[in-house]
Amino acid sequence: MSQTLVGTSVKRKEDPRFIQGRGKYVANLQLPEMAYIAVKRSPYAHARIEAIDTRAAEAMAGVLAVFTGQELIDSGVGKLPCGWVVPGCKVPTRWPVVPIGDKVRHVGDSVAVVVATSPYIAEDAVEAIEVSYTPLAAVTDAKRAMQPGQPVLHDDIPNNLSYTWALGDRPTIEQALSASAHVIKLDLTNQRLIPNAMEPRAAVAQWNAATEEMTLWTTSQNPHPIRLLLSAFTLGIPEHKLRVISPDVGGGFGSKIFHYPEEIITPWVARKINRPVKWVASRSESFITDSHGRDHVTHAELGLDAEGHITALLVETWADHGAYLSTFAPLIPTAFYHCLLSGLYKIPLIYGITYATLTNTVPVDAYRGAGRPEAAYVVERLIDLAARELDLDPIAFRRHNFIQPEEFPYQTPVAMLYDSGDYNRLFDKAQELSSYSELVAAREAARAEGRLVGIGVSGCIEASGPAPSKIAGALGSAVGFWESSIVRVHPSGKVSVLTGSHTHGQGHETAFAQIVADQLGVPMEDIEVIHGDTAAIPFGMGTYGSRSMAVGGSAIVKSAEKVRKKMLKIAAHQLEAAEEDLAYDFNGGGVYVKGSPSQKKSFFDLSLGAYTAHNLPDGLEPGLEEQAFYDPANFTFPNSAHICQVEIDRATGEVSVQKYYAVDDVGNVINPMLVDGQIVGGIAQGIGQALWEYGAYDESGQLLSGTFMDYAMPRADVMPVIHTARTVTPSPHNPLGVKGAGEMGTIAATVAVAHAVMDALAPLGIRHLDMPFTAEKVWSAIQEAA
Amino acid sequence: MYPSKFDYVRAQSVEEAVERTSSHSNAKILAGGHSLIPALKLRLAQPDLLVDLGRIAALKGISRHNGTVSVGALTTHAACAASDDLPKVWSEAAGLIGDPQVRNRGTVGGNIAHADPASDLPTVLIALGAQIHVQGTAGPRAIPADEFFVDLFTTSLEEGEIITRVEVPVESNQGSAYTKVFNPASRYAILGVAAQVAIAGGVCRQLRVAAGGSTPKAIRAHHVEAALQGQPINDTTIQHAAAAIADDLGEEVIGDMYASAAYRRSIAAQIAARALSAAAARAR
Numbered sequence A: 001m002s003q004t005l006v007g008t009s010v011k012r013k014e015d016p017r018f019i020q021g022r023g024k025y026v027a028n029l030q031l032p033e034m035a036y037i038a039v040k041r042s043p044y045a046h047a048r049i050e051a052i053d054t055r056a057a058e059a060m061a062g063v064l065a066v067f068t069g070q071e072l073i074d075s076g077v078g079k080l081p082c083g084w085v086v087p088g089c090k091v092p093t094r095w096p097v098v099p100i101g102d103k104v105r106h107v108g109d110s111v112a113v114v115v116a117t118s119p120y121i122a123e124d125a126v127e128a129i130e131v132s133y134t135p136l137a138a139v140t141d142a143k144r145a146m147q148p149g150q151p152v153l154h155d156d157i158p159n160n161l162s163y164t165w166a167l168g169d170r171p172t173i174e175q176a177l178s179a180s181a182h183v184i185k186l187d188l189t190n191q192r193l194i195p196n197a198m199e200p201r202a203a204v205a206q207w208n209a210a211t212e213e214m215t216l217w218t219t220s221q222n223p224h225p226i227r228l229l230l231s232a233f234t235l236g237i238p239e240h241k242l243r244v245i246s247p248d249v250g251g252g253f254g255s256k257i258f259h260y261p262e263e264i265i266t267p268w269v270a271r272k273i274n275r276p277v278k279w280v281a282s283r284s285e286s287f288i289t290d291s292h293g294r295d296h297v298t299h300a301e302l303g304l305d306a307e308g309h310i311t312a313l314l315v316e317t318w319a320d321h322g323a324y325l326s327t328f329a330p331l332i333p334t335a336f337y338h339c340l341l342s343g344l345y346k347i348p349l350i351y352g353i354t355y356a357t358l359t360n361t362v363p364v365d366a367y368r369g370a371g372r373p374e375a376a377y378v379v380e381r382l383i384d385l386a387a388r389e390l391d392l393d394p395i396a397f398r399r400h401n402f403i404q405p406e407e408f409p410y411q412t413p414v415a416m417l418y419d420s421g422d423y424n425r426l427f428d429k430a431q432e433l434s435s436y437s438e439l440v441a442a443r444e445a446a447r448a449e450g451r452l453v454g455i456g457v458s459g460c461i462e463a464s465g466p467a468p469s470k471i472a473g474a475l476g477s478a479v480g481f482w483e484s485s486i487v488r489v490h491p492s493g494k495v496s497v498l499t500g501s502h503t504h505g506q507g508h509e510t511a512f513a514q515i516v517a518d519q520l521g522v523p524m525e526d527i528e529v530i531h532g533d534t535a536a537i538p539f540g541m542g543t544y545g546s547r548s549m550a551v552g553g554s555a556i557v558k559s560a561e562k563v564r565k566k567m568l569k570i571a572a573h574q575l576e577a578a579e580e581d582l583a584y585d586f587n588g589g590g591v592y593v594k595g596s597p598s599q600k601k602s603f604f605d606l607s608l609g610a611y612t613a614h615n616l617p618d619g620l621e622p623g624l625e626e627q628a629f630y631d632p633a634n635f636t637f638p639n640s641a642h643i644c645q646v647e648i649d650r651a652t653g654e655v656s657v658q659k660y661y662a663v664d665d666v667g668n669v670i671n672p673m674l675v676d677g678q679i680v681g682g683i684a685q686g687i688g689q690a691l692w693e694y695g696a697y698d699e700s701g702q703l704l705s706g707t708f709m710d711y712a713m714p715r716a717d718v719m720p721v722i723h724t725a726r727t728v729t730p731s732p733h734n735p736l737g738v739k740g741a742g743e744m745g746t747i748a749a750t751v752a753v754a755h756a757v758m759d760a761l762a763p764l765g766i767r768h769l770d771m772p773f774t775a776e777k778v779w780s781a782i783q784e785a786a
Numbered sequence B: 001m002y003p004s005k006f007d008y009v010r011a012q013s014v015e016e017a018v019e020r021t022s023s024h025s026n027a028k029i030l031a032g033g034h035s036l037i038p039a040l041k042l043r044l045a046q047p048d049l050l051v052d053l054g055r056i057a058a059l060k061g062i063s064r065h066n067g068t069v070s071v072g073a074l075t076t077h078a079a080c081a082a083s084d085d086l087p088k089v090w091s092e093a094a095g096l097i098g099d100p101q102v103r104n105r106g107t108v109g110g111n112i113a114h115a116d117p118a119s120d121l122p123t124v125l126i127a128l129g130a131q132i133h134v135q136g137t138a139g140p141r142a143i144p145a146d147e148f149f150v151d152l153f154t155t156s157l158e159e160g161e162i163i164t165r166v167e168v169p170v171e172s173n174q175g176s177a178y179t180k181v182f183n184p185a186s187r188y189a190i191l192g193v194a195a196q197v198a199i200a201g202g203v204c205r206q207l208r209v210a211a212g213g214s215t216p217k218a219i220r221a222h223h224v225e226a227a228l229q230g231q232p233i234n235d236t237t238i239q240h241a242a243a244a245i246a247d248d249l250g251e252e253v254i255g256d257m258y259a260s261a262a263y264r265r266s267i268a269a270q271i272a273a274r275a276l277s278a279a280a281a282r283a284r
């Protein structure tokens, strides 16, 4: 093969429209006669709805209707389903709108819906709705929720415990720990985060009463699964009458995977009033309705033998799931968490258990990394403490326990089969990139001056591109994890690529076009990538879990291969040659006779010929369009070595990240600029979690950080210069040799910054602090240590 | 996030703006909108009429005349941050306000009229001994910054009065500086200290210090001033004087999820010392 667009930083095809404000987001849609929805939301974390008085709202000019929960239920709307049900899991009842007599269970729960001729009137009417509540005591703490005497959210779920999930044999691991020369014990929390995608969620629905077809535009990362859930569980419109479109979507980070109440309410209202309707979340609504991330309380123990080899690991976690189970919530603190506890290391024995609790908070589900950052944080915090307690360099100690290159594929004790990797080379590169020994020397010099400078190291693994479907099903998934594609060559030789993946910022329109350009030898300009519309694309699974390139990209390769095969057949017939004597021309498209390149059928001739069907081999169908469904054999296992330096202002406790070096192995790279973008953006998010971000609730269940004035997002001006580099160990099991690149930055940076802060504080005897390392928290720890 | 219904007029002159606001029972002045618009969207403010000052050119700009600098109420923080005519403490503080969007839209008049306890400008204006010029139906008057700020979101502006400009004295022998600890979410001040000092023969001859962000309104740091006035300027005297800020902050210190009252009280001396040192270094 040649024409190597793959591997180069082709500029993003989608950027001109975004930069010029020509993107088409759900909120931009304007349809004739459009009406607007606003949702009345609970101000209480836990309360019984005694009555709702909608008369004043209904009487307002411009208000078309006001609906309460029972009306939706009576018309056949179903409960929101959980798409991943682990054994023994109790799924709480969740209605799109809580009916009178039932309870609201978090601030932001929906209690009534207004539809009006303008969004202003809709909002006025929401204010005019009177709800009488009987407030109830709330519980907001993952661990406390299970204790006796706490408020119970759902009568059929005692102790607020939805399920318990465990992996490994506890007695064996406990025995191994007690026989270990050293045991490192740690209690930690991984705080709740609020995703805050730049574009708030939105939905527009249009009902065609003549054909009884519904079109729903929604800000989803996966329109087909949303259509399936709507039709099979919630809205009840059959799949072939329901079209779901996710046009340009402004970021998701996982929060736009899930099936949300407004996605049901909006089309339901559109059909009810037979008018197109629009709902757009305000930022305030996003804070209290988008599924949150993380929120673990964990106890962990790591055993070491006298030589500093890891003997065993025990991890016990209380995972706050919020008030209901969001669509994939039970996957996150189970298979995506415990199955990653081996990290980059040879750990012979691992036991993990998760208690899944329900609290009066916004539901918690996948957020960039989803389980894997939590796992990496636990493992790496223990590894770092072990190195410190044994007085070893953190990198040397890691190397001492690495899985070695010749041991791949490597079977961990927690189900994962690592595909490939070379962690020594990864760290060689990271040490070189960061001039590690000079960093250490500079830290020593700074310490001698009394400054609080720290170096943090992280070595992380991720399992991206969940697979295979068979195993997912056995673990509780309601969906498969394959991906679809169609490569459609038009008669004129132009190419449409239809993908079941969904881009909401990643740059698929560019990266996928690069792949097809190389596969078919045609120019990038001749290729258009189409996604996000269930009427245009084959059933596809969407984008999450860093799966798009490894799974969606592989599906595209498979379709392109079939197209080439068909072209070869047509060319063989027309050139009157045997297929073995022909070669595909990757530098311009078409097929030529080996050794005689002038004897050739061009890409254009073959495309047109496939459609005129004037001269096709006997039995070959006309047309040039191929489809593939690619079900990956395994996850891919990207890995990383990140090193950073922080300095703490002793007087205020403020932490500044001064230097950041990231070496990632994401396998083969299609577009280095896009990968850097993913890594750097992820690092910014990781720094955000380590230093500032915190979805904090008070005891009554009020969200304390419910606006950007209180929820601290990372800012451009406090980011360090981020130096990136890569090592490449291709994944052996997908045709592109790629691994996921979307989440590693977030996973690794949180750990690296945490370690740097702990390293800076180590001379004061401070062993562990929980994130976020806000100035006051750090300052208080310094005062206590003094 | 949709405001309730209001009318809107674009005033062509200060007189018109005064007339419109004073003749209407529930009118609000609109400047950069960076505090007012969020309040409208959250429906915390529900005026019936917005009187937009945005097109009144006379309210914009920074000008210097013998011994004073005058800053129009509509001047943006970005313009202040870029100005060489303003005392350093002001341009420095302006450059630390919010982010570029906020600095490009937010105005001097709007900032001080809003009197957010976490704002930076009240602290700066008190330290500079600014005069705040306002105009109302009863004509113009000037209010010293020390008297302008009354309490949390409360000023001594009378009903219908509009801030037209702020005037500060400038003397070439003064050095000034602003030191700020940020709220990491909002970027407002958890604590800000502004200092202006004149030094002769190594001795502090003149000093004004103010602190904001931690108290319901920005305060003059009289205790700090008294401790350093007439003293030789060195690390020891600065540290000693800065420690007196605890007395200036008093009992009413604010706390929130990022910074408790105790924390603010404890770090104040160090922040004050930094402001004093930087101001002193510039005075030399």
Ligand SMILES: Cc1cc2nc3c(=O)[nH]c(=O)nc-3n(C[C@H](O)[C@H](O)[C@H](O)COP(=O)(O)OP(=O)(O)OC[C@H]3O[C@@H](n4cnc5c(N)ncnc54)[C@H](O)[C@@H]3O)c2cc1C
Pocket: B028, B029, B030, B031, B032, B033, B034, B035, B036, B037, B053, B073, B074, B077, B096, B097, B098, B099, B102, B105, B106, B107, B108, B109, B110, B111, B112, B113, B114, B118, B119, B120, B121, B161, B162, B163, B164, B186, B187, B188, B189
């Ligand atoms: C995200 C964010 C971060 C910020 N960070 C900071 C910060 O770090 N430090 C800081 O100091 N500030 C900060 N601000 C505030 C900003 O500096 C604005 O100056 C301030 O919001 C008000 O100015 P404005 O021109 O936008 O006024 P507006 O919002 O238009 O008006 C505010 C109030 O002042 C009144 N008003 C306006 N002009 C006049 C006038 N000439 N006479 C009388 N009344 C008037 C209005 O009626 C209204 O009540 C921040 C704001 C935001 C949104």
